[in-house]
Amino acid sequence: MKRRDFLKTSSLATGAMMLPEFIRSTGLFDIWNDKVGKRLVVVQLSGGNDGLNTIVPFENDIYYNARPRLGIEKGKVIRLNDTLGFNPVLQPLESVFKEGEMTIINSVGYPNPDRSHFRSMDIWQTGSGSEEYWSTGWLGRFLDNECNGCPPYYALDVDDNLNLALKGKEKDGFATNNIGKLRKTSGNRFLKMVAEHHHDDHDHDNVAYLYKTMTDTQSSADYLFEKSKVHRSTVTYPQTTFGKDLKQISELMTAKANIRIYYASLGGFDTHAGQKGKQDRLLETYAEGMKAFIRDLKKNGLFDETLILTFSEFGRRVKQNAGNGTDHGTANNLFMMGGRLKKQGFFNAAPDLSDLDNGDLKYQIDFRQIYSEVINHWMDGDAEKVLGQRFSSLNMIG
Amino acid sequence: MESNGKINGMSDWEDIKHLYARAGFGLGFDESRKKENSSLRKALDNLFSGGRPGLFRLPSEYVSLQEKAMDLEGSMMKNFKAKNLEDKAKKFMPLVITNWYDSMADSRNPLLEKMTLFWHGHFACRSKLPHMAVRQVNTIRQHALGNFRDLVQAIAKDPSMILYLNNQQNNKEKPNENFARELMELFTIGIGNYSEKDVKEAGRAFTGWKADRIKAEYKFVARRHDFGKKTFMGQTGDFNGEDIINIILENKEVARFIARKIHAYFVNPKIDEKNVNEIADIFYNSDYDIKKTMHHIFSSDWFYASENIGVKIKSPIELYVGLKKILDIQLSNHKPLFFIGRGLGQKLFNPPNVAGWPGDKAWIDNATLMTRLNLPFYFIHANDVVIKGYSSGNSKPKKTIDLRPIFDFYKGKETESIVSDLIRYFIHPRLSADKKLLTAGLKRNTEKEIIISMVSRTLSLPEYQLC
Structure with missing residues (x-):
């Protein structure tokens, strides 16, 4: 027998088990799925996006003095109001802004900012203070608190492993950046057979936990695979990984997959040297991807049901460095996009470049205020439970 | 006794x-x-008779890079050279990590290896450069089964740790209390057993404790040290960092x-x-x-x-090293290890933060579990694997495993008794794996193929994830 044939062990294939997830995956009960309701899409820009060259304060001399080589010429900036405008590569998002489908929140950060990527990303993903170490994420705790009976894929991380934001104490989000590949690994015949023959072992906590995660993954892989085939997007997305990820999200959304939270990321923003070209390319990838995504959502009547939150773990220093780049900074701007924003355009004033903390922007809005707003007013959850403290409402969505 | x-x-x-x-x-x-x-x-x-800990060494090519950088000590070029060394150093990091994996799988001193990994997670610290990383892991190995006081004292002077927790920036003019805080919160006594004042005072005691980036050595910079009186945990004196550690450990x-x-x-x-x-x-x-x-x-x-018994979810490193021991996995390059680190969520010298790896259930999500469960398949059935004793591949295989001891021992034996053996060796019986699953559908294969399948299936059982 050939080795390949022997590895196939085809005699192990069995019929679908009548597990609830399998019933769901048949699509017979899609009526449940119409209750998905408002969806949240989080977009993480990893590496620390330079906010000052994203939303440019084109009337500010301090900005141009601090960045003799890196400052974006006033004439090139896409003006959004009297003092602030887009980096020209964000042109694809100009209409989104002008049609009131975008809120830009300036100077978002937290007290005692940490300038390490890893640490600051931890803080953003967990929603902790800068002197606390939490091992669960803000969206994971949302699942813990609000998600009785949700399917395992209710919060989907479009990545090859699950980021901390989506890890809860009891419940986790679901990670995959390639549904076909996931279906292959979880389609391992031996493992399917093992799952089918397993009897609950209630007195052994971790065995039960491993089996549950395994069977959940197997059924979720089937469900997502089915859902991913329902709808093929007709919008042209840019040929980037980020574009592909967004397309995947929109196809699942259009197929009414029972997923409320999507998480995508775009990395490489750590521009210590030669920033101009690098950041422009990344922002272009971002803007073109988002433009196609929004067009797609609108086409399918989903934009009003969607809130897109874009953040980065920190901004960069006001002054450029000797390598025509910028070093790790603190507060940054954050974007929200969607069809139901209460406060459109700029939420607050431009950062004050004459009042810096050791060369860095001072934060005006704690990022957890924004999380709180999203949880309470978009996700219909209880932010105080999720974040461990109360934050005042910003009254920006709902 | x-x-x-x-x-x-x-x-x-x-x-x-x-x-x-x-x-x-x-x-x-x-x-x-x-x-x-x-x-x-x-x-x-x-x-408990493993003998003195063997220490890791840097590759000679790397040492000469480091020596070149050292020659410029004191010159204007020093900072430039340190940066230059750092740029070249990164590519040696996978080698350091591979050596460590090999050492863990080496059966001569398993307790020391396990204690080293435990303390590496406890004194969680990110090291990007080989000379720093090797220095730190050697420090831990020397004290891993020794005295905890000596270990804490050594870690406080460890260059990687000094850089990681910003003690490099801790000067009497502008103290940085990061290390002092984590020393108490995460490394020794735990939250709730010290005051904010204690953190500040301890921070002062560690001022001037710096790292030499090129030599990977501790250096005391007296002009940056605060020699004044400190009041710490109820005691007053002109304490330095060593005194602080001793007071905490009382x-x-x-x-x-x-x-x-x-x-x-x-x-x-x-x-x-x-x-x-x-x-x-x-x-x-x-x-x-x-x-x-x-x-x-x-x-x-x-x-x-x-x-x-059998209640702990293996860490990714425990899982991989365990498989490596059973299958004698040999890799010609570092890529699979990189893939394991990233795919399973545990990279040596790169814990998620100073609190270390949270462990147990936190290791598991849908993606990591599927990678874990497929790992034996990946090392046994992937196209580029050469199984010694079964397949003859090309002369320079990327991955080899060696099943000869298993083939030899089970030659001519009944499948049922082989399965019982494998489960007895590698799965805890309380976890009650179903033996029939391990032999289902294999009848038409050769003896060796049946053994390969049974080994791979045993190690793929969810129960194998536990120890």
Whole structure:
């Protein structure tokens, strides 16, 4: 027998088990799925996006003095109001802004900012203070608190492993950046057979936990695979990984997959040297991807049901460095996009470049205020439970 | 001394297996066969007679890079050269990591290897450069089974740690209390046992404790050190960092804090307060003798109690090193290790933050679990794997495994007895794996193919994820 044939062990294939997830995956009960309701899409820009060259304060001399080589010429900036405008590569998002489908929140950060990527990303993903170490994420705790009976894929991380934001104490989000590949690994015949023959072992906590995660993954892989085939997007997305990820999200959304939270990321923003070209390319990838995504959502009547939150773990220093780049900074701007924003355009004033903390922007809005707003007013959850403290409402969505 | 039923002859293979799973990285196939009829006393004696810790060395090519950078000490070029060294250094990091994996799978001193990994997670620290990383892991190895006080003192002067927790920026003019805070919160006594004032005062005591980036050595910069009086945990004096550590360690809370961590890691993630107190007593009364404390744990009846067996989810490194021992996995490049680190969520020298890896259930999500469960398939059935004793591949295979000892031993034996053996060796019986699953659908294959399948299936059982 050939080795390949022997590895196939085809005699192990069995019929679908009548597990609830399998019933769901048949699509017979899609009526449940119409209750998905408002969806949240989080977009993480990893590496620390330079906010000052994203939303440019084109009337500010301090900005141009601090960045003799890196400052974006006033004439090139896409003006959004009297003092602030887009980096020209964000042109694809100009209409989104002008049609009131975008809120830009300036100077978002937290007290005692940490300038390490890893640490600051931890803080953003967990929603902790800068002197606390939490091992669960803000969206994971949302699942813990609000998600009785949700399917395992209710919060989907479009990545090859699950980021901390989506890890809860009891419940986790679901990670995959390639549904076909996931279906292959979880389609391992031996493992399917093992799952089918397993009897609950209630007195052994971790065995039960491993089996549950395994069977959940197997059924979720089937469900997502089915859902991913329902709808093929007709919008042209840019040929980037980020574009592909967004397309995947929109196809699942259009197929009414029972997923409320999507998480995508775009990395490489750590521009210590030669920033101009690098950041422009990344922002272009971002803007073109988002433009196609929004067009797609609108086409399918989903934009009003969607809130897109874009953040980065920190901004960069006001002054450029000797390598025509910028070093790790603190507060940054954050974007929200969607069809139901209460406060459109700029939420607050431009950062004050004459009042810096050791060369860095001072934060005006704690990022957890924004999380709180999203949880309470978009996700219909209880932010105080999720974040461990109360934050005042910003009254920006709902 | 312990008066212990288990140790005095009432032991069996399951206890030996449990001991090696926790105090080491499990046993390979031949080791299992040899030890299954041995005594627990002998196993314990073996574990505790590992000898002096072997230390890691840097590749010679790297050392010469480092020496070149050192030649410029004091010159204007120094900073430039340090940066230059750092740029070139990164590519050597995978080699350092591979060496460490090899060392963990080497069966000569499993307890030392396990303790080193434990302390690496406890004194969580990110090291990007080989000379820093090697220096730190060697420091840990030297003290891993020694005295905890010496270990803490050495870590406080460890260059990687000084850089990681910003003690490099801790000067009397502008103290940085990051290290001082984590020293208490995460490394020794735990939150709630010190005040903010204590953090500030300890921060002052560690001013001027710096790292030489090129030599990877500790240096004391007197002009940056605050020699003034400090009041710390109720005592007043012109304390330096060493004094601070000694004062912290006077407090028995330290022994309890570490005992809890040891319990969660070596005994059971579900804490048994009685056992923790017992561990803490031994630890404190022996003035923080790690070896003595670990010996006490591994000779205690409660360590072998059924509620502590098979309840721990293996860390990714425990999982991989265990497989490496059984299958004798040899890799010609570092890529699979990179893939394991990233795919399973545990990279050496790169914990998620200073709190270390949270462990147990936190290892598992849908993606990591599927990668874990497919890992034996990946090392046994992937196209580029050469199985010694079965397949002859090209002369320079990327991955090899060696199943010859397993083939030889099972030649001519019944599949049922082979399956029973494999489960007895590698899965805990309390976890009740279904033996029929391991042989289903294999009848038409050759003997070796059946053995390969049974090995791969045994190691793919979700139960194998536990130890």
